Amino acid sequence: MFELNLDINHFLDTYWQKKPTVIKKGFIDFEDPIMPDEIAGLAMEEEIESRLVYKTDQQWQAELGPFSSFEKLENDGASLLVQAVDHWHVEAQELVRPFRFLPNWRIDDLMISYSTAGGGVGPHIDNYDVFIIQGLGKRHWRVGDKLAMTEFAAHGALKHCEPFAAIIDVELEPGDILYIPCGYPHEGTALEAAINYSVGFRAPDQNDLLSSFADYSLDSNEPSERYLDREMQMREKPGQIETQELNELHRVMLAKCQTPAALIPWFGKMISEAKHELDIAEPEQPHSSAEILALFDEGAQFTRIGGLRAVYFEREPQLLFINGELFNCEGFTELGHHLCDQDEVGSELLELLIEDKNALTLFTQLVNLGYWYAT
Numbered sequence: 001m002f003e004l005n006l007d008i009n010h011f012l013d014t015y016w017q018k019k020p021t022v023i024k025k026g027f028i029d030f031e032d033p034i035m036p037d038e039i040a041g042l043a044m045e046e047e048i049e050s051r052l053v054y055k056t057d058q059q060w061q062a063e064l065g066p067f068s069s070f071e072k073l074e075n076d077g078a079s080l081l082v083q084a085v086d087h088w089h090v091e092a093q094e095l096v097r098p099f100r101f102l103p104n105w106r107i108d109d110l111m112i113s114y115s116t117a118g119g120g121v122g123p124h125i126d127n128y129d130v131f132i133i134q135g136l137g138k139r140h141w142r143v144g145d146k147l148a149m150t151e152f153a154a155h156g157a158l159k160h161c162e163p164f165a166a167i168i169d170v171e172l173e174p175g176d177i178l179y180i181p182c183g184y185p186h187e188g189t190a191l192e193a194a195i196n197y198s199v200g201f202r203a204p205d206q207n208d209l210l211s212s213f214a215d216y217s218l219d220s221n222e223p224s225e226r227y228l229d230r231e232m233q234m235r236e237k238p239g240q241i242e243t244q245e246l247n248e249l250h251r252v253m254l255a256k257c258q259t260p261a262a263l264i265p266w267f268g269k270m271i272s273e274a275k276h277e278l279d280i281a282e283p284e285q286p287h288s289s290a291e292i293l294a295l296f297d298e299g300a301q302f303t304r305i306g307g308l309r310a311v312y313f314e315r316e317p318q319l320l321f322i323n324g325e326l327f328n329c330e331g332f333t334e335l336g337h338h339l340c341d342q343d344e345v346g347s348e349l350l351e352l353l354i355e356d357k358n359a360l361t362l363f364t365q366l367v368n369l370g371y372w373y374a375t
Contacts, residue, residue, distance in 0.1 A: 001091075002027055004098035011179075012101075017129060020143045020184050022170050023177040027098075030175030032135040032195055033091035036114045039195070042082050042089065043067050047277040049083040051157060053121045060122060062157040079119040079190070084276035086110035087307035092197070097343065099131060099199050104340070105271045105311050108200035115139070115190035122160045123187040125151060129201040131179050134172035137194030141178055143168035144185040161185045216266040217256060227252050264313055268321030272309040278323070279305060280370040289364045293353065295374050302345040302363075302372040310340040310371075322371060332359035339363075345372065 005028050015021045043050035043065045050065030054072050065082075072078045086093040086109060096110055108128055113121075120139075132141075144164030154160040164185045171191065172178060180186050182203045188196065217224075227249060257263055287295075295302075304310070310322045318330035320340065329336030335352055338345065345363070353360045366372050 001033075001094040002030075002098050008101045015179060015181075016102075017181045020168055020178070020180045020186075022168060022172075023179065025175050026177030027133065027175040030133075030135065032174075033094060034085070034089055034112065034195075036136075036193075036195065038089070039080060039082055039085075039112055039114045040067075040070050040073075042085060043070075043080055045088075048088060049276060051081045052078065053081065053158060054078040054119070060154040060158055060160075062155045064157060073114070073116055076116050077118040079113050079115040079121055081111060081113045081121070083111050084109040084307055085112045087274075087276055087305075088279050090306065093306040095133065095197055096199055102201060105309070106201045106203075108202040109276060109307065111198040111200065113196045113198070115194050115196075117190055117192050119194075120187060120189040121158065122154055123162075123164065123185055124159055125149065125161050125183060125185050126180065126200075127182055127205075128203050129180070129182050131177055131199045132172075132188070133197040133199070134174055134176045134178075135195035135197060136174065138191040139172050139188050139194045139196060140191055141168065141170055141172060141186065141188045142166040143178070143180060146181075146183045149185060212270045213257065213263075213266055216270065225252055225255050261315055264316050264319065265326070268311060268313065268319065269324050269326065272311050272321040273324035274307055274309060276307065278307055281373070282370040283368060286368045287364060289357075289360045292360065292364050292367060293350075296347060296350045296353070299347070300374045301347075302367065303375050304339070304343050304372055305370065308371055312337060312340050322366070327362060327366075329359070329362060332356045332362075335359045335363065339366070339372075 005026055006023055011021075011023075042048050043052075044067055046066050048065070050067065052063045052065070052067065052070075052072055054061050054075075055077055070080065073080060086096050092110060092112065096107065099107070106129075123142075142164075143166060145167050147164075149164065150162045151159055152161075168178075170178070230244070230248070308323060310320065312320050312333075317333050317337070318328055320327040320329050320336045322339075327336070332352065335349060335356075338349060353363060363372075367374075
């Protein structure tokens with residue numbers, strides 16, 4: 001549906017995580033997959049994260065959804081932002097697909113904002129890489145250099161940064177794309193009623209990773225090695241922690257993650273967990289394997305629900321991690337990898353499912369969990 005007008009290899013070599021850039025006509029003849037009233041409708045739902053940002057007497061204000069009315073959007077200078085729209089809106093989900101020249105595990109979500117003239121969220125710095133696609137209307141963007149900057153709370157739900165000099169100063173029109181790597185300050189202001197689509201890519205830092213790994217280790221109830229002294233001798237300096245003791249503490253702390261392979265069970269579950277609610281609808285009556293084959297035979301195609309995370313590791317290719325759960329596809333990795341690499345399962349895998357009972361059983365289980373659905 002959306003074809004990216006971009007020299008991907010040049011972009012990766014020159015810009016990805018190196019510097020921001022504007023991709024004029026990144027989508028040629030762009031048509032919005034969602035309208036403002038649909039965006040507002042999503043912001044009324046309890047399960048969907050949304051914010052309304054505006055100013056009162058030159059002071060920034062931010063309200064958290066769900067919303068029952070949108071009076072603020074009748075005035076200039078207001079913005080409605082809705083997170084993870086790709087989880088809930090099939091047509092908007094299509095906007096994520098062109099960016100899958102990057103690894104799926106890095107994709108965060110599709111955030112959509114609708115702003116009246118003058119609307120924006122102020123100068124800020126994101127802790128993720130983002131492609132911002134201009135839809136309806138026009139928006140003026142300023143992007144600064146990646147420098148040490150003061151950040152502060154402009155409101156309880158709004159973090160800003162200090163003023164910055166622009167290295168990019170541009171007006172985006174429908175189909176234009178602004179790429180901003182993690183850490184670059186930026187600010188966008190709608191010149192007229194405008195829709196923007198932000199495809200974010202997570203960039204976890206050390207604290208995120210260490211905290212998650214520690215939680216996983218505690219929850220796993222696996223045996224935990226305790227620090228033990230080697231040969232103890234009488235201390236002349238009892239207040240001193242000796243180098244060999246520090247080295248042993250370091251060894252004990254790293255014992256659970258000494259090799260990359262030791263990270264697989266934790267990282268697979270962590271990175272495949274959805275950060276936002278998924279639109280999961282399990283079948284009213286579980287499908288049998290025979291019914292799945294019959295649907296394929298009738299020409300059905302099975303589509304992965306929006307936002308579902310599914311990954312595998314080159315090092316342990318038989319292990320699938322889907323929505324924080326571990327599945328084993330040993331003996332039929334072709335199916336498992338197809339599920340993670342592609343959004344649809346069609347007749348190209350029918351022969352495999354007919355020949356391999358275990359593959360069919362796993363796929364039937366995933367359909368009954370509501371992760372794939374027939375179309």
